[in-house]
Amino acid sequence: MTAPARTRASADLIRAEEPVLAHNYHPLPVVVARAEGTWVEDVEGRRYLDMLAGYSALNFGHRHxxxxxxxxxxxxxxxxxxxxxxxxxxxxxxxxxxxxxxxxxxxxxxxxxxxxxxxxxxxxxxxxxxxxxxxxxxxxxxxxxxxxxxxxxxxxxxxxxxxxxxxxxxxxxxxxxxxxxxxxxxxxxxxxxxxxxxxxxxxxxxxxxxxxxxxxxxxxxxxxxxxxxxxxxxxxxxxxxxxxxxxxxxxxxxxxxxxxxxxxxxxxxxxxxxxxxxxxxxxxxxxxxxxxxxxxxxxxxxxxxxxxxxTGEYQRRAAELGVVLRGGLEQLVGRGVVGFRARGLWAGVDVDPAIGTGREISERLMREGVLVKDTHGSTIRLAPPLTITAEELESALASLEKVLGG
CATH class of the missing domain: 3.40.640.10 (Type I PLP-dependent aspartate aminotransferase-like (Major domain))
Known part of the structure; x- marks a missing residue:
């Protein structure tokens, strides 16, 4: 499949939803077709790091x-x-x-x-x-x-x-x-x-x-x-x-x-x-x-x-990797992040409104291969699967730094 054809496949699927699905959601323009662990793949074969985990429904990752x-x-x-x-x-x-x-x-x-x-x-x-x-x-x-x-x-x-x-x-x-x-x-x-x-x-x-x-x-x-x-x-x-x-x-x-x-x-x-x-x-x-x-x-x-x-394994992972998450966000305060709240592997990140809305930041991260979701105003939520590795978490934080202009 050529690249233009793959692009049309995604766009066509998104357009196909418009006349037949109630508009009670405003999804990011990514069409997920497969997933494993902390990663999802769209219909074009592009992989994304899932930093939302289905609003905590996927605490143990995709297809544990x-x-x-x-x-x-x-x-x-x-x-x-x-x-x-x-x-x-x-x-x-x-x-x-x-x-x-x-x-x-x-x-x-x-x-x-x-x-x-x-x-x-x-x-x-x-x-x-x-x-x-x-x-x-x-x-x-x-x-x-x-x-x-x-x-x-x-x-x-x-x-x-x-x-x-x-x-x-x-x-x-x-x-x-x-x-x-x-x-x-x-x-x-x-x-x-x-x-x-x-x-x-x-x-x-x-x-x-x-x-x-x-x-x-x-x-x-x-x-x-x-x-x-x-x-x-x-x-x-x-x-x-x-x-x-x-x-x-x-x-x-x-x-x-x-x-x-x-x-x-x-x-x-x-x-x-x-x-x-x-x-x-x-x-x-x-x-x-x-x-x-x-x-x-x-x-x-x-x-x-x-x-x-x-087993207690997942609780420990959330606590230990939560330290990594908090540390990375602390480094971004004053560099596009105006504040955040975090506990374990869960954070609400307030972005400088001059940089973008939460939706705009989410779309920029999507283009970097990281999936998050906005909430009110210029706030995004980070809630990765508890199976995420420190390296994956640091990669997501580096992508956030990039889209904030750091």
Whole structure:
């Protein structure tokens, strides 16, 4: 295939999407056809270093051998039963996941947004059945600039007008307070409060890391007020920050933990609400469910993911390579980077707006063979697979330096 023909192949595929796909995304103009480890390849055969990892869905890289093997093994046996029947994979998955997180019970779902919606339902049911909140009066305290998904209920408590405008009327029952503000949470909690729902690190907002002690302070407030703490670790969890869970940096154990993305190993959608027994025991048959939640294929892959995390290898890699990432970004401050926030292998990098928007920087990096994604304004997010090498990470940082004009 000649070079012009290869170029047309990519352009033609992008154009082909326009009339048939809803325009709910604005992808970078790269058409991925193959992937392995930390690298993806487009339809023209050009390779790119993946520094986004599917927003943490690919924490273990593309097509990790142990995960692919687990999926193949299960595909040859059984893929779906629905929860109308038991299957031989689900109990083992739940047992391993509760042991990993230090909690008691699992509600298996599919996507991150489903986990959040399920967590909200469970918290409200707990408030009525256990705490004694009058019917239909339960409230949940959330943080401004949050990202928990884009379903109707979730955008009801979003402060992102792009996600909200045109989608009302909105679901009531939420109180929005500033992130990283203990006094605001304390003021918002009252006898109707079912839960405080937070991201331990706000990902979509630009990898916003709260002050040390903030999460522990929230934990103390919820215990004193007799309400639940729900930690949304869908992006921050499962090794990304150098610990299994981001709440571990503050020594916190939530009542309810929301997991997704990396739990499916980059193969199938898997999410879960993991919680104390007292909390998840409020659910009874018929009150909540999912046809695909807890299916045998998802459970088999999820179990293989937990097995990888049980070794501690990926948490250590994220912590150790996080030092390399932070060091490289520190060298760029004042040279196109005006600030950054990083924990483990996760960083939000604020670029001088005079150099370009986050989208423009992402496009320049794409042309250098590095894939990242922008968020608000001139901020880009870096979240490579935890399998990345120090050399690959340094190469990506050198490409960032180049596109910033350093």
């Amino acid at each position: 051998p142990a995960l692919i093997e687990a999926a193949h093994r299960q595909l040859d046996r059984l893929t779906l039963t629905s929860r109308a029947f038991h299957n031989d994979q689900l109990a083992g998955f739940a047992e391993r996941l509760t042991a990993l997180t230090g909690l008691d019970m699992v509600l298996p779902m599919n996507t991150g947004a489903e986990a959040v919606e399920s967590g909200i339902k469970v918290a409200r049911k707990w408030a009525y059945d256990v705490k004694g909140v009058p019917a239909d009066r339960a409230t949940i305290v959330v943080a401004a600039e949050n990202f928990h998904g884009r379903t109707t209920t979730i955008v009801s408590f979003s402060t992102d007008e792009t996600a909200r405008t045109g989608f009302g009327p909105f679901t009531p029952g939420f109180r929005i307070v500033p992130y990283n503000d203990l006094a605001a949470i304390e003021a918002a909690i009252d006898e109707t409060t079912a839960a405080v729902l937070l991201e331990p690190i706000q990902g979509e907002a630009g990898v916003i890391i709260p002050d040390e002690g903030y999460l522990a302070g929230v934990r103390a407030l919820t215990e004193r007020a007799g309400c639940l703490l729900i930690a949304d670790e869908i992006q921050s969890g499962l090794g990304r920050t150098g610990r299994t869970l981001a709440v571990e940096h503050d020594g916190v154990v939530p009542d309810v933990l929301l997991l997704g993305k990396a739990l499916g190993g980059g193969i199938v959608p898997v999410s879960a609400v993991v919680a104390r027994r007292e909390v998840l025991s409020v659910l009874h048959p018929g009150e909540h469910g999912s046809t695909f939640g807890g299916n045998p294929l998802a459970a088999a892959v999820g179990t293989a993911v937990v097995e990888l995390l049980e």
